[in-house]
Each structure stands twice: as C-alpha cells, then as structure tokens.
Amino acid sequence: MDEKKAPRMVYFEQEDILHLTLSDEPEAGSVEINPNITAELNDEGELIGIEILNASAFLRDSILESVQAKVLQLSGA
Helix, strand or coil: CCCCCCCCCCCCCCEEEEEECCCCCCCCEECCCCEEEEECCCCCCCEEEEEEEEEEHHHHHHHHHHHHHHHHHHCCC
C-alpha cells in the first residue's frame, strides 16, 4: 500500500512551528539539521517530513537573505 500523498504544511501559531509532511508513513527516526530544523525519516531513512521551530523568524530571515542576494545581483555589486 502506497501511503504517499501530496505534501502539505501546517503552521502551529502559538508554538511558532511549521510542519511539512511529505508522506503519511510512520516516523522511524529524525535528524537535527540545525537547532531549529528537524528532518523526519521513515524506516528506510527516506525524508517524510520537516519540522521548523521559530518558523516566523526562519522564514523572515530566509526571505530577506534571498531578496538581498537578488538585489545585489541586479545592482552588479
């Protein structure tokens, strides 16, 4: 039985946690990418989800970095 479905995101506002689900398979383990990002793995070691703590700050910083890089590239700096 194939348990994979379309990816979906859920944001838990009070906790400021963003959870991306790639598969409904049970989680067998996880790997901390950095203190705020955890990759969730199935029993075959495949990525099935990502949890981001302090999500609002993470997304803000990621977007700002991306925009700043694009502006610098466009300005020829």
